[in-house]
Structure formats: structure tokens, C-alpha cells
Amino acid sequence: DIQMTQSPASLSASLEEIVTITCQASQDIGNWLSWYQQKPGKSPQLLIYGATSLADGVPSRFSGSRSGTQYSLKISRLQVEDIGIYYCLQAYSAPDTFGAGTKLELK
Amino acid sequence: EVQLVESGGGLVQPGRSLKLSCAASGFTFSNYGMAWVCQAPTKGLEWVASISTGGGNTYYRDSVKGRFTISRDNAKNTLYLQMDSLRSEDTATYYCARRDGYYHYFDYWGQGVMVTVSS
Numbered sequence: 468d469i470q471m472t473q474s475p476a477s478l479s480a481s482l483e484e485i486v487t488i489t490c491q492a493s494q495d496i497g498n499w500l501s502w503y504q505q506k507p508g509k510s511p512q513l514l515i516y517g518a519t520s521l522a523d524g525v526p527s528r529f530s531g532s533r534s535g536t537q538y539s540l541k542i543s544r545l546q547v548e549d550i551g552i553y554y555c556l557q558a559y560s561a562p563d564t565f566g567a568g569t570k571l572e573l574k
Numbered sequence: 575e576v577q578l579v580e581s582g583g584g585l586v587q588p589g590r591s592l593k594l595s596c597a598a599s600g601f602t603f604s605n606y607g608m609a610w611v612c613q614a615p616t617k618g619l620e621w622v623a624s625i626s627t628g629g630g631n632t633y634y635r636d637s638v639k640g641r642f643t644i645s646r647d648n649a650k651n652t653l654y655l656q657m658d659s660l661r662s663e664d665t666a667t668y669y670c671a672r673r674d675g676y677y678h679y680f681d682y683w684g685q686g687v688m689v690t691v692s693s
Binding site: 498499501503505510511512513516517522554556558561562563564565566567568 | 609611618619620621624633635636669674677678679680681682683684685686
């Protein structure tokens with residue numbers, strides 16, 4: 468199975484700060500990487516697909532990038548509504564595997 | 575508007591069965607692969623099973639192979655998860671999700687349904 472190592476596990480940041488979350492794939496997964504945000508008590512929501520494409524309705528302060536087998540989610544200017552848990556997902560080969568999650572809090 | 579509405583969850587004893595349903599609307603259901611994703615209390619997300627557009631291809635995580643069956647009825651726009659021989663470790667919120675056909679990301683999710691396996 469492909470392992471997705473997500474870091475950091477938790478992150479405390481200030482409003483307007485730049486935030487970066489990374490996922491390291493254990494093998495090549497191409498662009499079969501997506502990012503999700505989950506707020507407390509809610510379903511996950513798609514942010515980024517194809518490693519770098521912004522999902523419909525997602526603010527442009529979110530962006531995704533790829534360098535080899537390392538993938539990053541960047542929030543350019545943190546807003547209060549961005550608080551939650553973020554997950555990456557690889558769907559290159561079954562079983563699909565999620566990262567362990569990054570809990571983002573306000574400092 | 576795309577909507578996915580799960581039902582069928584509840585409290586069940588170990589070894590018993592439960593069948594989850596996911597009613598889809600707002601899109602052509604038969605054009606999309608679908609999946610179930612679960613989340614144990616206070617834990618992260620785990621993919622459970624996926625099914626192709628016509629239902630002919632199904633995929634499962636190892637821990638549920640032989641116990642869970644994913645299926646769909648395209649005439650009823652409904653996805654199912656038959657859960658047999660339930661174990662305490664199956665306790666989780668189960669989400670149905672629509673799956674993109676190329677990059678296989680999940681672009682729409684249901685609200686989730688809780689399954690509790692306990693005696």
C-alpha cells in the first residue's frame with residue numbers, strides 16, 4: 468500500500484500568516500493527490516485536486532504544489548474560517564490512502 | 575445542486591449486520607464512480623470501498639474484504655454498503671462520496687451516518 472506521511476500533525480498560526488502543510492508519498496503517485504478540509508462536526512470538503520487544481524468555490528488563497536513525491540498545500544493569508552483539519556489523499560492505486568491529518572488552530 | 579444523503583446507521587451488536595444507503599440527487603448518478611469513507615471517533619479518514627459507474631468493478635480495504643459489500647442501483651440513484659460480521663473496530667461515521675473519473679478525488683460528500691458496534 469502507498470503510505471502518505473503528512474506533516475505537521477498540528478499547527479498554530481496567526482491571522483494573515485502563510486501556512487504550509489506537506490504530504491510525502493512512499494512512491495510515485497503522479498498528480499493523483501487531493502486535499503480536503505474538515506471543520507468540526509462537518510463532512511470533508513475538497514480543496515485541491517490533481518495536486519495543483521483549485522476546486523470550484525475554494526478561495527484563491529489556497530494553492531497546491533508538487534515536487535517529485537512531496538505535495539504541499541499552502542494558505543497564503545490565514546483566515547479564521549480556515550481553522551479545521553486538513554487531509555491529503557492519494558488515489559493513484561488502491562487502496563486509496565489519506566494522510567493522518569493536520570489540525571490547524573489560531574494562535 | 576448535488577446532494578448525497580446517507581441513512582441506515584445505528585447501534586448494532588458485534589457479529590450482526592447493517593445496510594447503509596446513500597441517496598444521490600442533482601447529478602447523473604450513473605456517470606460517476608462512488609465510494610464509502612469512514613472516520614472512527616476522534617480519528618482520521620479511511621477509504622472503505624469504491625464502485626465503478628455500472629457497478630461491475632468494486633474495491634475494498636483489506637480489513638473489510640469478505641464482510642462488506644458495496645453496490646449501487648442506478649435506476650434508484652442509490653449507493654449501498656452491506657456490512658456483515660460487524661466488529662467493534664467498525665464503529666465510525668460513514669460518508670458516501672462522489673468520485674471523479676480521472677484523478678479519483680472525492681468532490682462531493684454526504685453528511686455522514688454513525689455506526690456503533692457494541693454489545
